Structure formats: C-alpha cells, structure tokens
Amino acid sequence: MIKIELNKKLHGANGQMDLDVNLKIKEGDFIALAGQSGSGKTTLLRILAGLEDANGTIKIGEDIWLDNKNVLPPQKREIGFVFQDYALFPNMSVEENLLFVNKDKKLANHLLQITELSELKSRLPNTLSGGQKQRVSLCRAMMNRPKLLLMDEPLSALDPSMRTKLQNEILTLHKEFGTTTIMVSHDPSEIYRLASRIVVLDQGVIIDDGVPKDVLLKTSGSQKFSFEGELLDIKKVDVIYVAIISIGQQLVEVVVSQDEAKNLKIGDSVRVSTKAFAPILSQK
Amino acid sequence: MLEILQNLEFTPFLLSFKLAALTTLILFILCLPLAWYLSQTKSKAKPFLEAVTALPIVLPPSVLGFYILFALSQNSPIGAFFDEYLGVKLVFNFTGLVVASCFYSLPFMVQPLQSGFENINKNMLEASYVSGKSKFETILRVAVPNIKPALMTAIIVTFAHTVGEFGVVLMVGGSIPDETKVASVAIYEMVEIMDYTSAHIYSAIMVIISFLVLLSVYMFNSKQNKKFGGFHK
Numbered sequence: 143m144i145k146i147e148l149n150k151k152l153h154g155a156n157g158q159m160d161l162d163v164n165l166k167i168k169e170g171d172f173i174a175l176a177g178q179s180g181s182g183k184t185t186l187l188r189i190l191a192g193l194e195d196a197n198g199t200i201k202i203g204e205d206i207w208l209d210n211k212n213v214l215p216p217q218k219r220e221i222g223f224v225f226q227d228y229a230l231f232p233n234m235s236v237e238e239n240l241l242f243v244n245k246d247k248k249l250a251n252h253l254l255q256i257t258e259l260s261e262l263k264s265r266l267p268n269t270l271s272g273g274q275k276q277r278v279s280l281c282r283a284m285m286n287r288p289k290l291l292l293m294d295e296p297l298s299a300l301d302p303s304m305r306t307k308l309q310n311e312i313l314t315l316h317k318e319f320g321t322t323t324i325m326v327s328h329d330p331s332e333i334y335r336l337a338s339r340i341v342v343l344d345q346g347v348i349i350d351d352g353v354p355k356d357v358l359l360k361t362s363g364s365q366k367f368s369f370e371g372e373l374l375d376i377k378k379v380d381v382i383y384v385a386i387i388s389i390g391q392q393l394v395e396v397v398v399s400q401d402e403a404k405n406l407k408i409g410d411s412v413r414v415s416t417k418a419f420a421p422i423l424s425q426k
Numbered sequence: 427m428l429e430i431l432q433n434l435e436f437t438p439f440l441l442s443f444k445l446a447a448l449t450t451l452i453l454f455i456l457c458l459p460l461a462w463y464l465s466q467t468k469s470k471a472k473p474f475l476e477a478v479t480a481l482p483i484v485l486p487p488s489v490l491g492f493y494i495l496f497a498l499s500q501n502s503p504i505g506a507f508f509d510e511y512l513g514v515k516l517v518f519n520f521t522g523l524v525v526a527s528c529f530y531s532l533p534f535m536v537q538p539l540q541s542g543f544e545n546i547n548k549n550m551l552e553a554s555y556v557s558g559k560s561k562f563e564t565i566l567r568v569a570v571p572n573i574k575p576a577l578m579t580a581i582i583v584t585f586a587h588t589v590g591e592f593g594v595v596l597m598v599g600g601s602i603p604d605e606t607k608v609a610s611v612a613i614y615e616m617v618e619i620m621d622y623t624s625a626h627i628y629s630a631i632m633v634i635i636s637f638l639v640l641l642s643v644y645m646f647n648s649k650q651n652k653k654f655g656g657f658h659k
Binding site: 227231232244266 | 556571
C-alpha cells in the first residue's frame with residue numbers, strides 16, 4: 143500500500159495554487175493521472191520522485207520516503223522515471239544506458255528483447271527514432287526493479303500507431319513486473335487501455351477518482367453517444383442552422399434550430415449526444 | 427634562412443607552452459566544480475561570483491598585473507606567508523607566472539564550462555539521480571562526457587589565451603631568460619632592439635600555431651555536434 147498526503151504551494155501560470163493531494167494506492171495498481179495543464183500533475187510526480195520538496199508524508203509499504211523529519215533523496219527511493227523527452231544519456235549506447243542504472247546484463251537483455259530493441263543495443267540514442275528512444279527510456283526505468291514507476295506523458299510526443307505499440311509494451315512490462323505505476327496522460331483511449339484507476343486533478347486537488355470506464359464515459363441516462371467538442375462554425379442553410387464541431391481529430395456537422403443557434407458562440411465547448419439510434423460499427 | 431633559424435633561441439616558446447599547459451591543468455581542476463556550482467545554483471551570490479570571475483576579461487592586463495604583483499610580493503601578507511612558511515617566492519619567477527596566469531585566464535576556463543553545464547538537459551541529470559547515482563558520479567559520468575565541445579573549447583582557449591598573454595606576464599615575471607621570458611615578451615624585446623627578422627619569425631610561428639589550435643577546436647566541435655546532436659537540449 144502506498145500512502146500519499148501532500149501539500150505544497152505552487153506558483154503556476156494561473157497564479158498561486160495549493161497542491162493538496164491525499165491518495166492511497168494498492169500495490170501493483172496502474173494509475174492514470176489526468177487533468178488540464180497546470181493542474182499539478184507533473185509536480186506531484188516530481189515530489190514522489192524526490193526531485194521537489196513538499197510538506198506531508200509518503201509511505202511505501204513500511205518505508206517512509208517523506209514525513210516531518212525525513213526526506214529520502216531520489217537516489218534512495220528505488221523508482222523508475224520516464225520523462226516525456228526521454229532524457230537518455232547521449233554519450234552511452236542503448237545497452238550502456240540500461241547498465242548505467244544497474245549492471246544486471248541479464249535483465250537488460252530481457253528488457254531489450256521484450257521491447258524489440260536487441261538489435262539496436264550498441265547504437266547511440268541520437269540515431270534512434272522517437273518511439274525507439276522512449277522504449278529505451280522505459281527499459282532504463284525498469285532496470286532497478288523499481289517499487290514505483292512514474293511516467294510523465296511518456297507517449298504524447300509519438301504518432302498514434304507508435305503509441306499503440308508502446309502501450310502494448312507498457313502493458314506487457316506491467317504484467318510481468320507488477321510494478322505500481324503512475325502515468326500522466328491526456329489520452330482517454332490510452333488511459334482506458336492501460337490504467338486500472340484514474341485520478342483527475344484540477345487546481346491541485348483531486349476532483350475525480352475511479353475506474354476509467356466510469357470516469358471517462360460521458361454518457362448519462364438514456365444517451366447512447368456523447369462527445370465533447372469545440373464549436374468551430376455555425377452556418378445558416380435555408381431555414382435551418384448547421385453547426386460544425388471538432389471532436390477529437392474529426393469534424394462533424396450537427397443541425398440546430400434557430401433558438402439553439404442563438405445561444406451558441408463560436409469557440410464554445412459543446413457536447414454532442416444522441417439517443418435511440420443503434421450505432422453501426424464497421425471496419426475501415 | 428636556415429642559418430637564421432638555427433641560431434634562433436626557442437626557449438621562450440617552450441616556456442610559453444609549459445606555462446600554458448600548467449595553467450590549463452590547474453584551472454581545469456579548479457574550474458570544473460566552480461562552473462558546475464555556477465550552472466546549478468539559484469543563490470543570490472551568483473551574479474556577484476560571475477562578475478568576479480569575468481573581471482580579468484575587461485581589466486587592462488596592467489591593472490591585473492599590478493594587483494597580482496602587489497599581492498604576491500614579499501611586502502604583502504600573502505607573499506610573506508608563502509615565502510616564510512613554504513619557502514616559495516611568487517614574483518619574478520616561473521611559479522609567480524603560473525599563479526598570475528591562473529587569474530588572467532580564469533574566465534576562459536569557467537565560462538565555456540558553465541554554459542556547457544547550463545545547456546545540459548536537466549531531466550538527464552535527474553534521470554541519473556533517480557537511478558541511484560550520486561551528484562559526483564552524475565557529474566563525472568553524465569554531465570562531463572556530454573559537454574565535450576565545451577570542454578574542448580575551455581581547454582584550448584585557456585591554453586591559447588595563456589600563450590598569448592603579455593602584460594600580466596611582463597609585470598609579474600619581468601623578462602628573465604629561461605625563467606620568465608616567454609614568447610610574447612621575447613617578441614616585444616626583439617622589436618625594441620630592432621631585430622625585425624627574429625620578430626617576424628617568432629610572430630609568424632605564433633600566428634600559425636594559434637590558427638591551427640582554433641581550427642582544431644572548430645573542427646572537433648562540428649564533428650561532435652554531428653555525432654551527438656549538438657548540446658543535447
């Protein structure tokens with residue numbers, strides 16, 4: 143069991159803010175940490191890693207990482223940290239990056255095999271693609287068999303197909319090592335696939351906490367579909383109005399009445415939902 | 427022509443290079459921790475320290491030379507201490523030249539190292555801490571190997587700058603043959619006694635060496651940048 147009780151004053155982009163987090167995490171859980179930028183996600187991760195200080199307590203099983211008297215330095219916390227920008231050591235080959243953490247050659251080879259990097263192990267990071275770099279970074283973070291794996295938007299710089307591939311590898315690693323994991327992510331499909339629990343932060347406090355399916359599904363009552371999007375345009379066509387809405391990466395048209403059109407402003411955040419239709423799912 | 431070259435005294439050059447090599451070595455050892463501190467600190471003393479280390483760039487060498495001479499002479503407490511307890515005289519000999527050169531060339535060692543360390547991706551250092559590595563090991567195995575162009579610049583420019591110094595050397599060392607008469611001082615004396623042939627040869631050698639040194643730095647740095655992708659931001 144990991145117990146986290148933290149408090150820290152932050153000077154964010156939106157002025158001063160209190161990071162006030164109280165969390166209990168089961169061993170082996172995979173937690174997704176979501177929330178708008180500036181809500182304190184990265185800071186929380188850095189405090190857990192010991193890279194930033196805060197008031198409160200962090201207890202991992204019987205080990206105390208932080209309380210009123212002790213602050214355990216990052217070196218002694220046995221954590222793995224995956225940075226968004228990979229943060230590999232450019233002067234070391236892929237294999238050396240892993241062995242730098244721990245001279246366990248067997249573990250290094252095993253990790254490189256799982257992530258299909260064995261053939262690249264003597265290459266320098268600068269010669270790798272973004273996806274390959276992040277896999278190396280993931281392997282490196284697992285090298286000291288961490289008690290807690292922290293990932294700060296590890297896949298956000300990668301293209302969608304590479305993301306899916308890495309999500310599978312993260313899952314494989316999580317299943318094999320059973321490492322308690324906290325991952326910052328904005329991508330609902332990623333959170334749904336990987337996490338067993340999602341914690342949503344806003345202005346430094348937890349506003350939502352639960353199973354990803356319950357938290358992420360936006361439908362309520364008899365609604366079958368419900369999407370959030372941004373209103374891009376409203377056009378008058380004969381007697382009706384057509385709203386153009388951007389949902390995810392796609393644009394949709396929705397017919398609205400004159401009254402509805404009056405209340406909408408371009409740039410509004412809107413929800414598109416529908417009832418009673420049986421959706422048709424077909425392969426692309 | 428050959429005859430002239432054969433008759434030429436090369437000790438001043440050897441002395442210049444010995445002085446530059448020693449100064450560079452001492453400064454490298456002293457400045458590595460100082461540059462690291464300056465690159466990482468958020469202390470209010472940072473601008474103050476930076477200004478002090480940069481002083482030798484703007485001060486006329488005569489001012490620097492005068493203060494060093496004043497501080498190291500046997501009439502000052504520092505000079506007296508060294509003379510009395512360690513039996514070392516610090517002016518008008520080679521030891522004094524090394525001390526003076528260390529002051530004179532300090533910024534040329536500190537500044538490239540500091541900017542090299544500042545350009546290192548902080549996440550990379552943190553990745554090393556999280557992996558259980560101490561600050562010392564991180565500096566040695568992660569920070570220093572990843573600022574090779576800055577290291578090269580710092581070492582070569584400090585060396586070249588020390589070879590090229592004149593004012594401070596003349597004031598603190600004078601011009602004692604085989605002891606403090608370095609190449610730049612020798613050229614000055616040749617011009618004074620109107621021995622233009624020797625001055626020409628000496629000066630040409632200085633120009634060629636300096637050019638080759640700088641060329642090697644730039645070539646090395648562009649090769650490194652290709653290999654590692656610049657300053658790894």
